[in-house]
Amino acid sequence: MSETGDTTQGWPSAVGAVARLRESPVAMVGAGLVVFWVLVALAAPLIAPFDPLATLQPFAKPGAVHAESGRTFWLGTDHIGRDILSRIVWGARTILIYAPLATASAYLVGIAMGLVAGYRLGWWDAILSRISDIVLSFPVLVLYILIIATIGASGLNIVIAITFASAPGIMRIVRGLVLDLRTRDYVAAARTRGESALYIMVVEILPNARGPLIVDACLRLGYVIITIGVLGFLGLGLPPPDPDWGGMINETRRMALAFPHMTVFPCLAISSLILGFNLLADGLRDISLRD
Numbered sequence: 001m002s003e004t005g006d007t008t009q010g011w012p013s014a015v016g017a018v019a020r021l022r023e024s025p026v027a028m029v030g031a032g033l034v035v036f037w038v039l040v041a042l043a044a045p046l047i048a049p050f051d052p053l054a055t056l057q058p059f060a061k062p063g064a065v066h067a068e069s070g071r072t073f074w075l076g077t078d079h080i081g082r083d084i085l086s087r088i089v090w091g092a093r094t095i096l097i098y099a100p101l102a103t104a105s106a107y108l109v110g111i112a113m114g115l116v117a118g119y120r121l122g123w124w125d126a127i128l129s130r131i132s133d134i135v136l137s138f139p140v141l142v143l144y145i146l147i148i149a150t151i152g153a154s155g156l157n158i159v160i161a162i163t164f165a166s167a168p169g170i171m172r173i174v175r176g177l178v179l180d181l182r183t184r185d186y187v188a189a190a191r192t193r194g195e196s197a198l199y200i201m202v203v204e205i206l207p208n209a210r211g212p213l214i215v216d217a218c219l220r221l222g223y224v225i226i227t228i229g230v231l232g233f234l235g236l237g238l239p240p241p242d243p244d245w246g247g248m249i250n251e252t253r254r255m256a257l258a259f260p261h262m263t264v265f266p267c268l269a270i271s272s273l274i275l276g277f278n279l280l281a282d283g284l285r286d287i288s289l290r291d
Helices: 014-019 025-042 084-120 122-136 140-151 155-181 185-192 197-233 245-255 261-290
Strands: none
Touching: 025 084, 025 261, 084 122, 084 155, 084 197, 084 245, 084 261, 122 155, 140 155, 140 197, 155 197, 185 197, 197 245, 197 261, 245 261
């Protein structure tokens, strides 16, 4: 049977870490920022004051009032006249769909590779490790650009690119954890009972490696959000006119000096969400070190 309370290097269980978030002010702040943006994304149809795609009043500054409806442009409008607040609100929904989806996809592939390489060893380990080394030898941003430029810019293709580029790094982390956990007594007991390799990897080893993987997932979510923002800024993100924080910065970067609100507010949105995931990861790490 798996030793649920035994995690590598003193890492707590996932449930215990979440329950003890209040012990870490840093984790609470991070969780608060993440929850804020999740709620914004969920309530986008209710809280967005305007249609994010509607052309209303070009170059309106923050606090300006729409001449026809009398409603306020709290964060101003862009060069086309689209309300920035509404686009940020709807952009939160976009980023919080594709970033977790891409991260989860990368983890599924990376965990599978890492479990097989670390438990099977031999030629399995050699082949999977060489594949990872080849992918990781490319600069990450260049790899993203090459993939997106080849297969086209879309939400699905962004997920594929991030999975392809991130899975090898996750594989290395999982492989290192498995190399340690495969020597534990509960794994030996499972072998003695005649359990299959798949059962041992998924039921005995993986749950006991979850602590470091949860922390890494929070950090990696921040990296993925940066990646999606950078791809949008480079014009390789979601096709317009869908609200995309990186795309919003790209579209208005030439007007940043005259109309800074067009780029500052999307930058703050990206930064705050990334900060939330990073603080959450730091808090979970602090909690684990106390055990």
